Amino acid sequence: MLQRESSFAKEALRYGLIVLVLGFIVFPIAWMIITSFKPADAIMVSPPRFLFTPTLENYVHAIYDKNFLFYIKNTLFISVASTIIVVVTGSLAAYSFARYNVGDGHLLFFILSTKMFPAIAVILPYFLIFREVGKTGIGSFLGIGLDRPGALIISYTVFNLPFAIWLLVSFFQDIPRELEHSARLDGLSRLKVLAKVVCPLAAPGIAVTGVFTLIFSWNEFLFAYILTRKAASTVTVGVESFFTLQGILWGPVAAAATISVLPMLVFVLAMQRYMVRGLTFGAVRG
Amino acid sequence: MSQSLSVPASQERGAASPTAMSDRWFSILLIVPAMLVILVFALLPLAYALDVSFRFADLTRGRIGDFVGLDNYRAVLHDRAFWSSVGVTLKFTLTAVTLEMVLGIAIAFLIHGATAGKGIIRSLMILPLATSAAVTGLFWRYLYDTQFGLINHFLGLVGLPEPNWLGDYTIALWSVILFDVWQWTPFVALIALAGLQALPKEPFEAAELDGASTFRVLRTLTFPMLKPVLFLVLVLRTIDSVRLYDAVAVLTRGGPGTVTETMTFYLYRTGLKLFRMDYASTMAIFFLYAMLVASLFALRPLLTQFSSRASEG
Numbered sequence: 001m002l003q004r005e006s007s008f009a010k011e012a013l014r015y016g017l018i019v020l021v022l023g024f025i026v027f028p029i030a031w032m033i034i035t036s037f038k039p040a041d042a043i044m045v046s047p048p049r050f051l052f053t054p055t056l057e058n059y060v061h062a063i064y065d066k067n068f069l070f071y072i073k074n075t076l077f078i079s080v081a082s083t084i085i086v087v088v089t090g091s092l093a094a095y096s097f098a099r100y101n102v103g104d105g106h107l108l109f110f111i112l113s114t115k116m117f118p119a120i121a122v123i124l125p126y127f128l129i130f131r132e133v134g135k136t137g138i139g140s141f142l143g144i145g146l147d148r149p150g151a152l153i154i155s156y157t158v159f160n161l162p163f164a165i166w167l168l169v170s171f172f173q174d175i176p177r178e179l180e181h182s183a184r185l186d187g188l189s190r191l192k193v194l195a196k197v198v199c200p201l202a203a204p205g206i207a208v209t210g211v212f213t214l215i216f217s218w219n220e221f222l223f224a225y226i227l228t229r230k231a232a233s234t235v236t237v238g239v240e241s242f243f244t245l246q247g248i249l250w251g252p253v254a255a256a257a258t259i260s261v262l263p264m265l266v267f268v269l270a271m272q273r274y275m276v277r278g279l280t281f282g283a284v285r286g
Numbered sequence: 287m288s289q290s291l292s293v294p295a296s297q298e299r300g301a302a303s304p305t306a307m308s309d310r311w312f313s314i315l316l317i318v319p320a321m322l323v324i325l326v327f328a329l330l331p332l333a334y335a336l337d338v339s340f341r342f343a344d345l346t347r348g349r350i351g352d353f354v355g356l357d358n359y360r361a362v363l364h365d366r367a368f369w370s371s372v373g374v375t376l377k378f379t380l381t382a383v384t385l386e387m388v389l390g391i392a393i394a395f396l397i398h399g400a401t402a403g404k405g406i407i408r409s410l411m412i413l414p415l416a417t418s419a420a421v422t423g424l425f426w427r428y429l430y431d432t433q434f435g436l437i438n439h440f441l442g443l444v445g446l447p448e449p450n451w452l453g454d455y456t457i458a459l460w461s462v463i464l465f466d467v468w469q470w471t472p473f474v475a476l477i478a479l480a481g482l483q484a485l486p487k488e489p490f491e492a493a494e495l496d497g498a499s500t501f502r503v504l505r506t507l508t509f510p511m512l513k514p515v516l517f518l519v520l521v522l523r524t525i526d527s528v529r530l531y532d533a534v535a536v537l538t539r540g541g542p543g544t545v546t547e548t549m550t551f552y553l554y555r556t557g558l559k560l561f562r563m564d565y566a567s568t569m570a571i572f573f574l575y576a577m578l579v580a581s582l583f584a585l586r587p588l589l590t591q592f593s594s595r596a597s598e599g
Contacts, residue, residue, distance in 0.1 A: 014399060021393055022410050025472055029413055031436060032425045048436050085323075093320035100313030107317070109586050114328045116581040118529045120550045121570035124557045125331035125338070128350075158327040161320055170593070190312045219418030221532045226558060236420040240536075250428050257421045268416035275412055276480040279473060280522070283592035284480055284515055 029261070036254035043251050058255035062242075068256045071238030075260075078149050078234060079217035082156035086164045087210045091202070094168030095194060099177070108169065112281070115162035119222050126155065127226060147229045155223040160213045163281060167212065170282025171205025172198070208274045215264050235260035332574070338567040345561035358568040368569060370544060371552035378459060378548060379527040382466045386523060389467065390474025391516065397475070398482045408479075411472040419469060419532035426465050427452065427537060458538050458546050465533055470526075474519050481515035482508075514591060521584045525577065549573060 035043060037054040062068040097108050127146070134145020144150035175198060183197045184190070199206075221236040228237060239260065242253045268275070277285050339358055342351035362368050397407055414422070429437050430451035438448040451461040485508070493503050509516075531550040534540060540547035540555065547555070553573070557566030 011401070014396060017396055018400060018407060021396070022407065025414060025468070026410050028422060028426060028429060028468065029417065031429065032422070035425075035428070044434055046433050046439070048434060048439050089319040089323060093317040096313040096316035100309055100316075102313045102317055105590065107321075109589075111320075111324060112585070112589070113578060113581050114324055116525055116577050116585065117328065117332075118550060118570070118573050118577055120529070120531065120553050121335060121574045122328065122331045123554075124563055124566050124570060125334040127558065128338075128563070129331060129334065154327055157323060161323055165320060166589075173593075190309075215416065219420070221418060221420035221535070225420075225535070226554070236418050239421050239424055248424075248427070250434075253428075254425065257425055260421055261417045264416040264418075265413060268412050269409055272409055272412055275415070276477050279415070280477060280518060280592075281589065283518055283589055284477055285484075 029265075032254050032261075033258050035250060036258045038251060038254075040251055058251035059259070061249070061252040062255040062259065066238075066241060066252060066256070068235075068238060068259060071233055071235045072259065074149065074232055075218055075234040078152045078156065078232070079214050081149075082153045082160065082217050083210050083213045085153070085157045086160045086213045087206060090161055090164035090168055090209065091199075091206055094165045095172050095198060095202075097165065098169045098172035099180075108165070111162045111165055115159070115166075119159060122158075123222065123226055126151070126223075130227060146227060147231045147233075149232045151227045152220075152223055152232060152234065155227065156213075156217040156220060159220075159223075160216055163216070164209050164213055166281040167209045167278055168202075168205060168282075170277065170285070171202055171209070174205070175201045208271060208278060211267050211271055212278045215267055218260075218264055335567045335570050338563055339571050341564060343562070343564035343567070345563055350563070354564075358564045362565055362568045362572065365565070367544065367547075367552060368549075371547050371549045374459065374545070374547055375528055375530070375549040378463060378466075378530060379524060382463045382470075383520065383523045383527050385463070385467050386471045386474050387516070387520060389471045390519075391478050393471065393475040394478035394482055397479055408476065411476060414469045414472055417469075419465075420536050422469070423465055423533045423536040426468075430461055430537075452538050453542055455542055455545050458542055462530075462533050462537055462546050465537060466527070466530070469533075470523060474523065477515060477519050478512070481512050485511055514588065518588050518592070521580075521588060525580065525585070528577070 036058050037056070038049070038052050039055045039057060042049045042052040093111075096102050103110075130139075130144065130146050130148075130151045133139040134148060134151075139145045139148075139150075142150055144154065179197055179201070180193050183193045188196065218234075219236065220234070224234040224237045225240075228234070235256075239253060239256050242249050242256065271278070338350060340353055340355065342354050342357075344351075393411075397404060400407065429435050432438060432448065432450050432453070435451075437451070441448050449457050452458055489507055489511075490503065493507060498506075529550055530548050531554070534546055534548055534551045538546040540551045544552075549569070550573075553566050553569045556562050556569065
């Protein structure tokens with residue numbers, strides 16, 4: 001803060017501490033990736049082995065024996081479907097909140113309070129309702145019910161929508177109104193203004209919100225764990241299938257975990273400029 | 287905020303299409319899809335949970351049963367396991383959030399003062415936030431392993447005791463806390479750092495000219511100006527911690543005994559392992575009520591403050 005002359009020793013201390021902190025933060029993830037390339041005889045050993053010949057056998061085991069790509073496919077379908085619904089309905093609502101201030105702030109806050117719901121509070125009714133709906137013809141036609149993807153798509157949509165609306169409102173507020181005014185004066189209808197003027201300007205914000213929603217859905221565990229068994233399970237639940245009677249297969253677990261975490265790491269790195277903003281519902285613009 | 291986009295009537299008549307509607311109708315139409323989703327899929331299930339909380343519902347004995355008034359509420363309030371789970375949750379929240387705030391703020395200052403490499407430091411800090419607690423948490427069990435775990439290996443190397451991280455009654459909750467601190471301290475640090483970097487420079491330059499001590503600058507300038515951001519992080523972290531489930535589910539499953547059984551986990555066990563949907567729903571209603579009160583009194587004023595500042599700026 002203060003622009004004082006700082007000695008070399010002070011700087012060295014600072015960077016030493018930073019390296020220590022980063023080591024603590026990065027290490028568990030790094031060790032997970034390292035373990036995923038270890039041969040079986042280098043994993044369950046004491047003391048832990050740091051030098052070994054890398055192998056892909058854990059990935060082969062995870063993908064072929066445990067069919068892990070099946071969970072990836074489920075997760076991809078469920079998170080993308082839910083993200084699309086969230087982004088479309090969320091953008092419309094957020095634009096309305098940002099420009100027309102519907103509900104005078106109260107409605108917007110009501111929406112946020114649904115985000116504060118503990119998921120566990122709605123999980124029991126979801127479980128009971130989806131169990132019943134799943135037995136009906138409509139349920140099986142729409143893929144809604146226990147262990148069907150629709151159940152998770154609905155859950156993730158409901159739980160991400162409030163967050164998405166808040167974040168999107170902050171992005172829409174950044175767009176200057178003057179452009180919309182002049183487009184209106186040029187004779188465009190409100191809907192056309194939204195589609196042709198506002199949306200292109202808001203595209204980066206909409207994309208950021210979409211990626212956040214995708215990450216949250218991808219990483220979600222509680223709903224996936226309780227509402228699915230096998231057919232519609234996602235990666236977070238899939239990793240649990242590596243528990244066996246002999247114990248946990250750490251090599252294949254590490255491989256599966258790496259496969260499921262990697263895409264999100266890439267996304268997050270690409271989005272890092274917006275992380276702070278996203279994580280605070282758009283409040284801190286970072 | 288309140289200024290609308292309507293065009294003066296005289297111009298609108300010539301310009302807009304025959305389907306022209308008022309601002310009001312247009313704005314309401316836009317929120318209909320989102321509101322429908324929320325009302326149908328969030329509020330209806332809650333109403334259902336409320337209904338179940340007034341009934342007898344032991345799923346091992348069939349369907350949702352008769353109306354029993356406040357019996358479930360009485361039973362839950364007298365349930366010692368429920369209160370013990372509340373205790374675990376509070377202990378976890380208090381310790382984890384305090385540690386995360388203190389460490390996070392310290393790390394933010396550390397990085398803020400760095401002259402180079404901030405970009406790469408930030409990228410590395412974000413990583414835990416990208417991972418799912420259910421996946422990395424599971425892997426932490428390997429790190430905590432008493433036989434093959436790396437943590438005890440390192441402790442052994444420097445001659446420290448090697449605890450049974452997840453199996454020891456007195457340590458297990460701390461192990462869950464340590465994992466949570468690993469995942470969420472970067473979150474606090476990132477936001478505090480963003481707050482630090484957004485501070486205006488002038489007051490600090492003036493303070494330096496006046497020869498104010500570092501401590502005095504922190505106490506009278508930095509912290510007061512950072513307060514809203516820090517308070518927001520505190521509230522967000524607290525709300526999240528109270529709902530802790532994933533880490534417990536993959537690290538300890540509430541054990542050993544029930545020393546790491548948080549409210550969420552006990553609720554899950556009651557409803558979906560013991561199939562007492564009535565008790566579980568009652569707990570859900572208590573829980574929900576507490577969260578609503580918390581967000582009404584803590585979160586709302588904060589976010590309103592931020593959004594009004596943003597729309598002014």
